[in-house]
Amino acid sequence: MFEVLSNEILAENLHRMVLVAPRIARARKAGQFVMVRLAQGEERIPLTIGDADPEAGTITLFIQAIGASTRKIVDTPVGGFIRDVAGPLGKETHITNWGRVACVGGGVGTAVLFPLVKALAEAGNEITTIIGGRSGRYIILADELGPLSKNLLIATEDGSLGTKGFVTGPLAEMLADPQRAPRAVFAVGPVPMMKAVANMTREPGIETIVSLNPIMIDGTGMCGGCRVQVGKETKFACVDGPEFDAHLVDFDGLSDRLTSYRKEEAVRHAATDCKLVKEVAK
Amino acid sequence: MSNKLSPKERMAIERVHMPELPADVRNKNFEEVNLGLNSGQARKEAERCLQCKNRNCVAGCPVGVSIPEFIDALACEDLPRAAQILRGDNALPAVCGRVCPQETQCEALCVRGLKGEAVAIGYLERYVADWAMQHPDQLLPDAKPEPTGKSVAVVGCGPAGLTAAGELARQGHKVTIFEALHDTGGVLRYGIPEFRLPKDIIDREVSVLSALGVTIECNVIIGKTLTISELSDDFDAVFIANGAGLPTMLNIAGENLKGVYAANEFLTRVNLMEAGRREDSSTPILKRSEVAVIGGGNTAMDCVRTARRLGAERAMIVYRRGEAEMPARVEEIKHAKEEGVEFIMLTAPLAIVATEDGWVSALRCQKMELGPADDSGRRRPQPIVGSEFDLPAGIVINAVGTSANPLLTATAPNLSLNKWGNIVTNEEGETSIAGVFAGGDIVRGGATVILAMGDGKRAAAAINDYLKR
Ligand SMILES: Cc1cc2nc3c(=O)[nH]c(=O)nc-3n(C[C@H](O)[C@H](O)[C@H](O)COP(=O)(O)OP(=O)(O)OC[C@H]3O[C@@H](n4cnc5c(N)ncnc54)[C@H](O)[C@@H]3O)c2cc1C
Ligand SMILES: Cc1cc2nc3c(=O)[nH]c(=O)nc-3n(C[C@H](O)[C@H](O)[C@H](O)COP(=O)(O)OP(=O)(O)OC[C@H]3O[C@@H](n4cnc5c(N)ncnc54)[C@H](O)[C@@H]3O)c2cc1C
Ligand code: SF4
Ligand code: SF4
Ligand code: FES
Numbered sequence: 209m210f211e212v213l214s215n216e217i218l219a220e221n222l223h224r225m226v227l228v229a230p231r232i233a234r235a236r237k238a239g240q241f242v243m244v245r246l247a248q249g250e251e252r253i254p255l256t257i258g259d260a261d262p263e264a265g266t267i268t269l270f271i272q273a274i275g276a277s278t279r280k281i282v283d284t285p286v287g288g289f290i291r292d293v294a295g296p297l298g299k300e301t302h303i304t305n306w307g308r309v310a311c312v313g314g315g316v317g318t319a320v321l322f323p324l325v326k327a328l329a330e331a332g333n334e335i336t337t338i339i340g341g342r343s344g345r346y347i348i349l350a351d352e353l354g355p356l357s358k359n360l361l362i363a364t365e366d367g368s369l370g371t372k373g374f375v376t377g378p379l380a381e382m383l384a385d386p387q388r389a390p391r392a393v394f395a396v397g398p399v400p401m402m403k404a405v406a407n408m409t410r411e412p413g414i415e416t417i418v419s420l421n422p423i424m425i426d427g428t429g430m431c432g433g434c435r436v437q438v439g440k441e442t443k444f445a446c447v448d449g450p451e452f453d454a455h456l457v458d459f460d461g462l463s464d465r466l467t468s469y470r471k472e473e474a475v476r477h478a479a480t481d482c483k484l485v486k487e488v489a490k
Numbered sequence: 491m492s493n494k495l496s497p498k499e500r501m502a503i504e505r506v507h508m509p510e511l512p513a514d515v516r517n518k519n520f521e522e523v524n525l526g527l528n529s530g531q532a533r534k535e536a537e538r539c540l541q542c543k544n545r546n547c548v549a550g551c552p553v554g555v556s557i558p559e560f561i562d563a564l565a566c567e568d569l570p571r572a573a574q575i576l577r578g579d580n581a582l583p584a585v586c587g588r589v590c591p592q593e594t595q596c597e598a599l600c601v602r603g604l605k606g607e608a609v610a611i612g613y614l615e616r617y618v619a620d621w622a623m624q625h626p627d628q629l630l631p632d633a634k635p636e637p638t639g640k641s642v643a644v645v646g647c648g649p650a651g652l653t654a655a656g657e658l659a660r661q662g663h664k665v666t667i668f669e670a671l672h673d674t675g676g677v678l679r680y681g682i683p684e685f686r687l688p689k690d691i692i693d694r695e696v697s698v699l700s701a702l703g704v705t706i707e708c709n710v711i712i713g714k715t716l717t718i719s720e721l722s723d724d725f726d727a728v729f730i731a732n733g734a735g736l737p738t739m740l741n742i743a744g745e746n747l748k749g750v751y752a753a754n755e756f757l758t759r760v761n762l763m764e765a766g767r768r769e770d771s772s773t774p775i776l777k778r779s780e781v782a783v784i785g786g787g788n789t790a791m792d793c794v795r796t797a798r799r800l801g802a803e804r805a806m807i808v809y810r811r812g813e814a815e816m817p818a819r820v821e822e823i824k825h826a827k828e829e830g831v832e833f834i835m836l837t838a839p840l841a842i843v844a845t846e847d848g849w850v851s852a853l854r855c856q857k858m859e860l861g862p863a864d865d866s867g868r869r870r871p872q873p874i875v876g877s878e879f880d881l882p883a884g885i886v887i888n889a890v891g892t893s894a895n896p897l898l899t900a901t902a903p904n905l906s907l908n909k910w911g912n913i914v915t916n917e918e919g920e921t922s923i924a925g926v927f928a929g930g931d932i933v934r935g936g937a938t939v940i941l942a943m944g945d946g947k948r949a950a951a952a953i954n955d956y957l958k959r
Contacts, residue, residue: 231710231715231716232715235714235715235716245672249764249768249770249771249772250772251763251772251773252672252763252773276772277772291672292672292708292709293709294670294671294672294708294709294710294711294715295711295714295715296714296715297711297714425755425758425759425763425773426670426671426758428670428711428735428895428897429735429736429895429896429897430735430736430737430754430758430895431737431752431754431755431758432737432739432751432752432754432755433751433752433755435739435746436746437746442739442741442745442746447896447897461746464748464848465746465748467748468748468749468776469774469776472774473774476772476774
């Protein structure tokens, strides 16, 4: 059992949750995740370890409540418990001092990006962080990312905060300017965003790392469910990743596999919706 | 001995038939297929045993269960004694009685099998073990061992780990099992389906260990949460039994389409996560009317019978050799057939064919014929030119095998491995690191429950010696 120490709402449907998990806090490195199962009968889902405090024995998760499992997890109150948290899983991010790097985050990808930016900053990189979302309400972690970055750029689709458009806009400007062009790019977000970034950096040959989010079950390389095509090889994202060379990833295959349970998810989503409505009605 | 019957009278008794759920009932639910013998049937079957001096049957059992002795106690209706004899040799008799491939082990060497049918040793083992579970009050209590003050870490809560933990705890050592998943049992829980091995049997076996003082910590992944060297520092000895949990890919076109599962994923969803089995399970599972399962082992049988229970009208085994070459237990093959599973033999997969929107639509196959025997003595299948055909299927399950998972071993550079990634040990199960032992599938590659348990038992004895040094 893992106690919830705090649970704050950062933006619409986006929670920051701190859990007591001393062993994971001690072992964890940037880029790794945990498998979380709220209770008996619930799904196991992967969540990135956003931050950790080895002394306090705590880990921080950033959770976007988009479906049935994530909603139930964020509903756990302070002092409540999550039954199963296993990790840290996945490979740690390969961090060196590239000099100038760009870190691009979209939606909840920004949360997955946060520990990478922190580790890259600690390694002495000069970071431009570009984060985006549908509108200003969905922009998260700007206050945390600001101090770690040389520049923090925000792009929103409706223009309500920062520049109007996608995160690829500011990135394109950087790439076009030899004075600002990054030596490496980290991109985490929806699959179409990561694919677009990969296509922009392929031609100039800039090393680009993406963190993939396939469906996972065990997270230990046992089931093969998280497989993705990288170059000519099939990789298991939970053990070989979740970070890969963006120029080799088959993004179309990944997006397609992510829709495998769309029907089943919609049913469960509707069920939690009804429950919420009923609770509100009470 | 209860020798009221003459050998001739014993020879005259016919082998018992295991009562089963009717095939057209059980292929729609997950209840156990074999219902177990009643006391009359068990006693009569026990009387078929000739109590041979040579004890051939015992040599066929990888852990040397005292077969004639426990059967004699059963024939004498002394069930507490039968249970005690069994327990002394085999930590998980209720499991082995159900899943051991008896026809190639103990029963294969039973003299009664020379002329007619072997004694149903597995059924009797199950009968005694089930009786013991229902009558804990009638069992002789385990002697409480003197604590030795030594501690042992066991990695993995499958049959090898459970067996070693029990043996070590009975010697008075303080045992902690670390398990990566959120529940106990290893393959017994996530792989073998409920209809062959009800999960409450594992729960009961685990509670016996807890009563012995064994601590089980789930959600701890050795190699990630803690390392082998940390365990070596914190415990006096370590036993690694993390199994062979890495699916072998087919490496054919279309393997990453929607609707293609590796057996471990399909079975884990249904068994461990209870998808499709319980209304309230949150884990989804795909259901289609045509399901093709590639492979001929126990895993393939478990997948195809599970698919049938989830509603597949055509649940098919596609295997590149013939039925005689299938490694699955004979009983599983028989049960699968009764349940309406189709066997498509001498057929190899070439590719998986997709619909326009990326779902599986068929398995492209090629017919095979058997050529000369290969190194393993099995006749090697060879493709028949021009025999390609498409087998319509909405789900394809790859059940061709598993190998050593490198998650743990990759973080223990001093641990010697063979070329397949299995841990190398000596006869006693000791690895290249002093005080670190290993056994089960991580050493052997995918094998059997009873072999894994035998390793656990042997390693526990070696660890006990090591701790006395
Ligand atoms: C390595 C990794 C790290 C992640 N880190 C974070 C994080 O820090 N914060 C965060 O909010 N989300 C993270 N995710 C995504 C998160 O796991 C999914 O959003 C979550 O599983 C959705 O479950 P649901 O029941 O709420 O939604 P559903 O309605 O079930 O699904 C919504 C979406 O999530 C995907 N999904 C469903 N089940 C799983 C599963 N078992 N594994 C992976 N994806 C699934 C579906 O394909 C679908 O696109 C991460 C994913 C991966 C693979
Ligand atoms: C579907 C299926 C059906 C089978 N049917 C039969 C049958 O009918 N009869 C038979 O005799 N055999 C059968 N087998 C084979 C048998 O189940 C195995 O040989 C046996 O379970 C091996 O036992 P083990 O203890 O070595 O490993 P496992 O049972 O694999 O247990 C290993 C345990 O270690 C855990 N683990 C893995 N890595 C780590 C880590 N890094 N840290 C902590 N824990 C870890 C795993 O989660 C697991 O719980 C079957 C196998 C499968 C897959
Ligand atoms: S453990 Fe298995 S092989 Fe040994 S006697 Fe029992 S059923 Fe037979
Ligand atoms: S070989 Fe068969 S008949 Fe003889 S003791 Fe063993 S089980 Fe009994
Ligand atoms: S989640 Fe099972 S292998 Fe990656």
